[in-house]
Amino acid sequence: MGTHHPHSFDERFEFAGKAKTFSLVAIVIGVLGIVYGFAIDTHGHHAVRTFSNLLLMSYYFVGVCVAGVFFLAYQYMAQAGWSVGLLRIPQAFARVLGVGVVLLLIVVGAGLFLTHKESHEGHEVMAPYLYSHWATDGLTTEGSPIYDAIIAGKSAFLNKPFFYGSLAVMLLLYTWFGKLLVDYSNSEDSLGGMLNYNKSFKMSAIFLVIFGFTFPIYSFGTIMSLEAHWFSTMFGWYNLAAAHVTGLAAIALTLSILKENGYFSWVNENHMHDLGKLIFGFSIFWTYVWFAQFFLTWYANMPEESVYFYKRWEPEYKWWFWLNIVLNFCAPLFLLMKNDNKRSFTRMKIVAIVIIIGHWLDYYLMIMPGTMEQHREFGLTEVTTFVGFVGLFSFVMLSALSKFESLVPKKHPFLEESLHHHI
């Protein structure tokens, strides 16, 4: 089979120069920020504040990487051809999922098991830095002065061993599936044939079933349980939408920056158009779930549910609450509505950055009212932690990308389709 195209598939990504320097500088800024947050910050709740930011960013990190695995899996399941040329980017995300998982497990573990003195309804208690709403000793012990019947009722799920154990199992499973899909693709590069494709197809199907059922549980545990009295059955899908759309934005951003630097000559505006449609569609899906959660709570108006939004309508949060919708719904809706805009690498890059910042705010509004409550802050700790994690993600992801023998799965059965993709 003779194929004629001007692309060099043996081209490798070289991680050096400005990209390396900038990401290392960002990591240093992040580390200094965390040191500042724990040791120097004079804010009354500086430790909880730093823990909240670490939780936010490691959850964000895992979300982006797991969205890479999710993207790979549904591309295989749909037998999609268009995306083959850019699959190495989500594969690099899948490769570094492990780093995010380790970070998240450390942050959640420390937040759960390290305690500090806190006043709880007039009683001095030793509360953990995170998850104090359910993980404080005595909340579920009958006869204890701070006994809480609602929390005790949830203790089958919200108890430390099960919570931490199930979190670790789910995250390791996602990482393992991500590694499998990357390994199959590498083996396909050297062997060719349909064997690895068929294996990827099968494992993608199994992954999607497991992922679909466990991701809501993962977000119920990691984020929703920060406000353990409250619950929403839509929270899992809401978080999946957020993770997915940030993953897509990270793919688009990485792709357009690499393209600017002369890589990925086989990817053109037609591929970007498809990524743009996914980002556009899933931004609207995110809004749909966000609104549905808000709408049902508002309509039913039951105090135990409304309290969640009541808190977010206090003056400290209200402005951010609306900004969330502007950044994550209005911006992609209007900036990507036109065909030509989705086909423009510059426009897609701008929208990807807006969405990445927007969903930081989205997670901020999920976490801070539960941990920092009325003492929330926006300042040095928030910005430096964000910068640090962005640097870390860029550093490990680009290193992983540079380890691939080629920037394209060159023996993927649908590669030709991707090269000739035209819409």
Added chain:
Amino acid sequence: MSSTKFILGCFEDPDLMMDGITKLQKNSIPIYDVYTPMPIHGIEAKLGVKESRLGYAAFCFGCLGATVVFSIVYYTLVHDWPMNIGGKPHFAMPDFVPFTFEWTILFTAFGMVATFFAATHLFPGRAPRVMDLRATDDRFVIAVDAKGNIPHDDITRLLEEAGAVEVKHNKRKYVSYDE
């Protein structure tokens, strides 16, 4: 003076038809239109077909739908006959979102179908006008306006060279299904 109105080059193979388009364009013969039984990638760019404006129509219909339903519900539930529903304010904005959204979709969908029918002259009960019946089945047809494009024999020869299985010199622009 010839009474031929349109010259149709009928091809069996889409690649040969694309060749035919290239040949005609090289000889500066304007192509009236091309009819194919299935979409051909890249043909719009080759023929220089203007980008569809259906998207703009869709946007306008969507805005119309949103405005219409918002006005109706605002008039009935807020202005004309306010009711106390679950203690909510009369002008309860979140309530307005789902149906405004639905009517936007409804008007966009119906509006796009109507626009498409209007642009292609397809209406219920009207026999569609086609230049060659087999263009909806198994023939790829290039139509050249005969008026002003002479000599006709040269066009015929070019189309045949490109691989046309049949070249028709039609005296009428359209044939209809009900003829």
